[in-house]
């Protein structure tokens with residue numbers, strides 16, 4: 199009996215992991231979630247109006263094809279995220295290099311920055327940029343948002359850089375140094391190119407994280423997906439449909455990104 | 471006075487790793503074209519000594535002058551020095567993300583700023599010299615250990631070094647690949663380049679060494695020409711060491 203138990207457990211796991219069973223279970227769980235949302239809405243007497251949703255993606259009228267508000271918001275979100283990610287990466291690399299510089303002052307500055315950001319709620323950071331630095335440096339709400347997101351994510355990205363750089367074996371530094379490369383050249387031609395493969399997966403996670411946290415800027419009414427959602431709801435009162443839709447749009451974008459990058463990784467992995 | 475044909479001049483060098491003294495009062499002179507083989511038990515400071523020659527480590531006391539350039543942390547001459555001194559490591563340390571050809575051209579192109587065409591010409595010359603011209607477009611991981619080590623030798627030579635340092639270049643290799651690397655090193659020795667090799671390949675040492683150096687516990691215990699070193703070493707420790715490694 200005791201000997202058969204693990205065997206039975208194995209069989210049970212194999213059964214649960216088989217494709218039809220997994221799909222059925224998955225659909226069951228999703229179905230239950232949707233059903234509970236629907237029945238909850240029904241019991242409040244919610245009036246579903248899904249048929250009104252497509253116009254917020256696009257409209258086809260006599261004037262021709264036009265993108266709807268959700269799509270415009272999505273583009274703004276992507277724009278904001280890409281810009282913030284660019285600055286976050288530059289700043290993150292800088293902080294990582296400072297940290298690795300071996301200079302006491304460099305390390306101190308980097309650690310102070312990391313601790314500051316790490317212990318600050320992103321919402322407070324945003325208020326700091328918009329309500330404090332904003333008036334001082336004449337930042338508009340978009341610039342303040344980009345800066346807030348960039349600073350917040352630079353801290354996380356710098357740790358990714360640091361881990362990636364440290365993952366390159368010490369012998370690579372020695373090889374580069376022994377042919378006369380400066381530290382900068384060794385970073386640029388030898389170490390950073392090799393750390394890319396260590397950094398790609400966590401970096402993707404970070405982009406996804408950034409896209410999600412970019413929603414926070416809706417509190418200072420920067421035009422982007424979440425803000426658009428709020429505006430649409432105050433016009434139409436279709437909060438269930440719109441929030442479900444906005445959530446789905448975020449998920450589609452972030453999932454597509456993750457899948458795209460993991461494909462890219464596989465391709466890279468085969469090459470070298 | 472340092473004579474003109476002195477390539478490496480080490481004088482009263484101490485080296486510490488934190489509290490641990492890895493080198494104690496080491497002095498050594500290597501003339502231009504001289505071939506020196508350093509041996510000694512594990513942990514005796516052989517690697518540490520030659521790593522101090524090109525500033526991979528820095529000594530704490532005494533002086534090291536290589537081809538007229540004093541080795542000193544943060545000094546301006548350091549990068550010039552490293553271009554004159556090639557180093558071959560036990561673990562090859564090739565750049566895995568670059569092809570063999572790129573491994574050889576990146577130094578000349580980025581450090582010496584010569585054109586790609588010229589760098590490639592130079593690289594192919596040295597790949598010939600180490601007998602693997604046909605591997606130019608592969609990546610290091612696609613080569614055998616012996617081939618990788620020969621690429622590493624060629625990579626150093628591409629910087630047109632005047633001194634070559636070897637740190638146990640064959641001890642990470644499968645036995646059947648050791649000779650192909652040693653053969654290249656013997657050929658290299660005949661070109662008149664100055665060589666300092668840390669190795670326990672005594673057959674190689676007999677063939678090429680002008681001077682044998684025996685180290686123990688961070689000190690140079692014995693320095694002698696190979697005839698004397700192998701037949702009649704002065705120190706007991708050296709005798710014992712030799713009998714241990716030659717008995718196999």
Ligand SMILES: Nc1ncnc2c1ncn2[C@@H]1O[C@H](COP(=O)(O)OP(=O)(O)OP(=O)(O)O)[C@@H](O)[C@H]1O
Nearest residue numbers: 487488490492510511512513514515516517518519
């Ligand atoms: N980076 C380091 N930090 C601290 N101690 C070190 C370091 N490198 C070497 N040592 C110590 O210094 C001593 C000399 O080391 P070294 O590598 O020069 O010896 P070696 O003669 O090359 O030995 P092996 O034959 O094992 O390569 C050893 O005791 C070693 O533990």
Ligand SMILES: [Mg+2]
Nearest residue numbers: 516517518638
């Ligand atoms: Mg060693």
